Amino acid sequence: MKIELINTGTELLIGDVINTNAAWLGQKLAELGLSVERATVVPDGMAIQDALGEACRRSDVVIVTGGLGPTSDDVSREAASAVLGLAIDVSDAVLKELTEFFAQRGKPVNEHNKRQAMVPHGGITLPNKHGTAPGVFLPAALGESRGLSCAVFLLPGPPRELKPMMEHEVIPRLREMLPGGEDRVCRYFKFTGLGESDISMALQNGLEAIGGLEIGYCLGKGDVDVRLSGPAGAIERAGVFCREALGEYLISDDRRLVEEVCVAMLSERGQWVATAESCTGGRIADRLTNVSGASRVLGHGFVTYANEAKTLHLGVPPELIAAHGAVSEPVAAAMAEGCLRVSGADHAVAVTGIAGPTGGTPEKPTGTVFIALASKGQPVEVRKRWFSGERERFKILTSQTALDFLRRRLSGYGLPIS
Amino acid sequence: MKIELINTGTELLIGDVINTNAAWLGQKLAELGLSVERATVVPDGMAIQDALGEACRRSDVVIVTGGLGPTSDDVSREAASAVLGLAIDVSDAVLKELTEFFAQRGKPVNEHNKRQAMVPHGGITLPNKHGTAPGVFLPAALGESRGLSCAVFLLPGPPRELKPMMEHEVIPRLREMLPGGEDRVCRYFKFTGLGESDISMALQNGLEAIGGLEIGYCLGKGDVDVRLSGPAGAIERAGVFCREALGEYLISDDRRLVEEVCVAMLSERGQWVATAESCTGGRIADRLTNVSGASRVLGHGFVTYANEAKTLHLGVPPELIAAHGAVSEPVAAAMAEGCLRVSGADHAVAVTGIAGPTGGTPEKPTGTVFIALASKGQPVEVRKRWFSGERERFKILTSQTALDFLRRRLSGYGLPIS
Known part of the structure; x- marks a missing residue:
């Protein structure tokens, strides 16, 4: 047609x-x-x-x-x-x-x-x-x-x-x-934490084996939609296969963004999250509060751009910043732990990095970021990432990764190994 | 052609x-x-x-x-x-x-x-x-x-x-x-704080009187671009006229957004701004930190979504919240004053409002927001606004207005009368 x-x-x-x-x-x-x-x-x-x-x-x-x-x-x-x-x-x-x-x-x-x-x-x-x-x-x-x-x-x-x-x-x-159009449905499986080619490598053969599916990949802002259309039964089987193959990377099968999934999961459990942001400058809190109902899960957020703000509001020791630099694993961990303590929340995410275009060094080039997640009764975990490109892309990918760490913890998958 | x-x-x-x-x-x-x-x-x-x-x-x-x-x-x-x-x-x-x-x-x-x-x-x-x-x-x-x-x-x-x-x-x-294409230039005059029709009412006749100009109006996210193209001399005269007619509403004549203008003006003076956000959830800090060089002008930001966060981090008295409600002129003022004091910044913007879709009341319907600006050595000023529509539009317009209040103060225009 x-x-x-x-x-x-x-x-x-x-x-x-x-x-x-x-x-x-x-x-x-x-x-x-x-x-x-x-x-x-x-x-x-x-x-x-x-x-x-x-x-x-x-x-x-x-x-x-x-x-x-x-x-x-x-x-x-x-x-x-x-x-x-x-x-x-x-x-x-x-x-x-x-x-x-x-x-x-x-x-x-x-x-x-x-x-x-x-x-x-x-x-x-x-x-x-x-x-x-x-x-x-x-x-x-x-x-x-x-x-x-x-x-x-x-x-x-x-x-x-x-x-x-x-x-x-x-x-x-x-x-x-x-012909056969009445039975046709379409569903979007949204993944994050893997590249488009990794996702297609992992899924393409299995999806083709189901038969009758139109498969499209669409790169979003920090996530990838796999768009499947076909008969309802085939879509059902495809959903089972996607979960088996890449469940820990799957955000939603209904187009919801990672912040929407986080707010829903926290809300269900009656839990709270707090944010401590340096390089993302409020983007993580902004994304969470784009979701209606965020006031039930987010009470406190900090934009600690200056070192003294990290010390004053989050209790990060100045000597820690002096010893390791503001963009470092220990400072990210201290920011998350301080944020958890000060806010009384159940979970705290913290990020510190170099958004650029200036501020990079040979050891810590522009785009370097440490992302920390602290939860009540669990040891804080930190991961290092490097997101090249422009400032806006850096903020999108850093906030996406931080929110995904929270989603993973809430889902029981834990953070990625490295 | x-x-x-x-x-x-x-x-x-x-x-x-x-x-x-x-x-x-x-x-x-x-x-x-x-x-x-x-x-x-x-x-x-x-x-x-x-x-x-x-x-x-x-x-x-x-x-x-x-x-x-x-x-x-x-x-x-x-x-x-x-x-x-x-x-x-x-x-x-x-x-x-x-x-x-x-x-x-x-x-x-x-x-x-x-x-x-x-x-x-x-x-x-x-x-x-x-x-x-x-x-x-x-x-x-x-x-x-x-x-x-x-x-x-x-x-x-x-x-x-x-x-x-x-x-x-x-x-x-x-x-x-x-014909005559070599001499042709184009310039964008970006206005905020007035509707598209108010701007065209104020400018159209004067711009037409200059002659030789192509005039276009383009509605942005919280601002309006007036696009003028024509011979260089006519564009020069149009710029003078735009400044005379609507200078206090003019953000830039080079497409810069209000956050870019604010960061540049603060940076020139060596001044600092801090943010205290309830309903915008970090959007104001996020916009400021989208600008390269923001670390020279923004050190501290707060997302005080919960009432206890307003008290704990900004020192807003709980009795004030109990007496007037979190969405009120006195609470907005106290947030801005507290933010100024805690951060040691030269200026502090604070917002508290109802982003919706829930939370509205007959006296304070969804979309109601109080925007406060405090500066060292000046009395705090608060304005009430009402921005109807969806959550995202509310956040865009509230953050735009707050940033514009800061731009106005830095330019010496002062806040709008009401």
């Missing part, structure tokens, strides 16, 4: 907005086992008509986003009508909804808004719970008079309107068009 | 990679006063040939990214040759560079790598300092035999190779093609 995307919007072409809709739609279609054959961005206005005509001649399905608003350059409805040779009706049902929507806000429907009730003849409107513009589905048979056989979906541009409509209205219809 | 983009890469179509190249190129072209008329993404392989042929018939310039690598599905060179009716030469100069590149790594050039020395006949190679694949410029005259008059640029896909080549090789050539 050949499928194309057309995104309309001048803001995409002048770079004011990054086209994340295209990537999101591409992922959703990949989950169904469909690959987009071409994606085209055109400005607002009638440029869409040429692009849509060409796409309908090449493909079986075209998904259009944008151009359903009330203004004169929102012309996706008109363009589709012209391409498929359809008259335009005014939908009484949509007009009624629009009238009610505006009445609730004490306004009459004006002529511009009424444009949103227009539907190419034979089209099926798709409800929009987050905006006034309904989507439109034009089944392939409607293009017969022009010799076309291509189904067209007209969807709104704003992501919060587009995404639910895609999930609830478009994907079920695409499944019906696909 | 009609210009189109073609980005190649299957990873873009299945959503594994977001097409940030297209947005970046669109911005760079907008700075020259050029609008992209269409942007097309095609998978790796010969799909590019059809797309390029269509684009060359419609446009004056086509910029292609990707498909210059050594593997068999990197076929941008072949596609361009086929579309323009050109033979393919092997460039001795490129082959020599490739041979040297691999020799330095102790390897011979293999047959796959030699593909990167192929150049459509008459094409001009564009040097690539960050990779092995040179770019190719095919002037419009080369397509004569096929009745085409369209200049084609073939550029590498990886951003770190693409961006310098665009800046140093493509933009100067595009300027030559544009």
